[in-house]
Amino acid sequence: MKRQLIGGSAAALALALALGACGSGDDDGGTAGGDGRGPITFATGKDLTGTIQKLAAKWNAEHPGEKVRIVELPEDGDQTRQQLVQNAQIKSDAYDVIRLDAVWTAEFAARRWIVELPEAPLDPGTFMATALETGRYRGKLYAAPWLTGTGILYYRKDLLSAAGVKEPPKTWAEMFAACDKVRETPEGEGVDCYAGQYEKYEGLTVNFAEAVQSAGGTVFDAAGKPTVNTPQAKAGLQFLVDGFKDGAIPGKSITFKEEEGRRHFQEGRLLFHRNWAYVYALASATDGSSKVNGRFEVAPLPGKDGLGSGTLGGNNLAVSSFSKNKATARDFITYIVGLDTERAYGLEQSFPLSRKALYDEPAMLKKYPYLTVLKAGTERAKPRPVVIKYNEVTAAIQEHVGAAISGKKSVDQALTDLQTALSGLTD
Known part of the structure; x- marks a missing residue:
């Protein structure tokens, strides 16, 4: 999913970290604001399609005494987080419902x-299980999953067909072999092999985590200890480093975020591309903006020895502890993440949603054929670490992985330094 709040996307890492100190979270924070009913604000990202406004208007028509006002936060995820943190630190009641990465x-x-959310009104069994877990803290639900998803592999089916390649790759070796075959065809001249997101931002953390997971490793183990000093982690980083070294991953992509890669693929200059589901609609455009409309398909991410594992992305909805109208805020969240509302939202834009049933509905599948692939990928995806110091963790990954793919550090040195840095953040 395109990162509107986190970047890579839209929007992902490994197994959940054991949680550090810094407050128990057992208190629902209710003393900071009232549990009343009345008008509320919904702090969210840019409403690019106007769909959220439509859904809010429907709520307002049915709840004239509890109307919601949409407040659009910055598109940049770091700026959004900073704004939300600043409001929370001064215990501002400016926002009632907040959209969180x-x-x-x-x-x-x-x-x-x-505050903690009551689970029964949300019908938790009907969510994608991996998405639901991202809303929990120490076993309790604090945020309802709304948007979810994981990285998928976009590929040029026309170029593979011209080169005699009948199936999308399941392994990295198969992917690079397919690139070699395509390069030998007239149609493949000037087309780069593969790219993801490698600029030093959240997307690099996501792509590194996916490479490690797709080699059978983890960035953190189940006990919350960093595990980037393993053969599997080395294989994952080596995949990225070797890709840049031999040109399979074009050098220019070291500056790619989601949109740079999406444009490179959409302009017909990339054979394989790792990105989020939002790309599908843009690459399928028939207005002349896409040169690959009707020429591409999607598949699960490949891995070292078989299909890979993506990183779970997504946005959740939570009630601010400082809201005066928490009861209305909870009901509004239940409405927004409800099956009917998610369906209406999903038919207007291509961000993947959290309710399982939508991935099998004929109307949704007709509009978004990639949903079958996305559902399978999301079920295999791993979450980023559930850790209070996440910003420091992702910054450390970006620093040391970035040094490796740019050739400033060896793979072994980068992982040794990263293991040390992460250990210092999770002790």
Whole structure:
């Protein structure tokens, strides 16, 4: 999913970290604001399609005494987080419902900036299980999953067909072999092999985590200890480093975020591309903006020895501890993440949603044929670490992985330094 709140996307890492100190989160924060009913605000990202406004208008028509006002936050995820944190630190009641990147849930819950949600009205069994877990902190639900998803592989089916390649790759070796075959065809001249997101931002953390997971490793183990000093982690980083070294991953992509890669693929200059589901609609455009409309398909991410594992992305909805109208805020969240509302939202834009049933509905599948692939990938995806110091963790990954793919450090040195840095953040 395109990162509107986190970047890579839209929007992902490994197994959940054991949580550090910094507040128990057991207190629902209710003393900071009232549990009343009345008008509320919904702090969210840019409403690019106007769909959220439509859904809010429907709520307002049915709840004239509890109307919601949409407040659009910055598109940049770091700026959004900073704005939300600043409001929470001064205990502002400016926002009632807040849209969080899934990885922020632990921090906001631990610092008692959001309140625990009752699960029964949300019908938790009907969510994608992996998405639901991103809303939990120490076993309790603090945020309802709304948008979810993981990285998928976009590929040029026309170029593979011209080169005699009948199936999308399941392994890295198969992918690079397919690139070699395509390069030998007239149609493949000037087309780069593969790219993801490698600029030093959240997307690099996501791509590194996916490479490690797709080699059978983890960035953190189940006990919350960093595990980037393993053969599997080395294989994952080596995949990226070797790709840059031999040109399979074009050198220019070291500056790619989601949009740079999306444009490179959409302009017909990339054979394989790792990105989020939002790309599908843009690459399928028939207005002349896409040169690959009707020429591409999607598949699960490949891995070292078989299909890979993506990183779970997503946005969750939570109630601010400082809201005066928490009862209305909870009901509004239940409405927004409800099956009917998610369906209406999903038919207007291509961000993947959290309710399982939508991935199998004929109307949704007709509009978004990639949903079958996305559902399978999301079920295999791993979450980023549920850790209060996530910003420091992702910064360390970006620093040391970035040094490796740019040739400033060897793979072994980068992982040794990263292991040390992460150990210092999770002790």
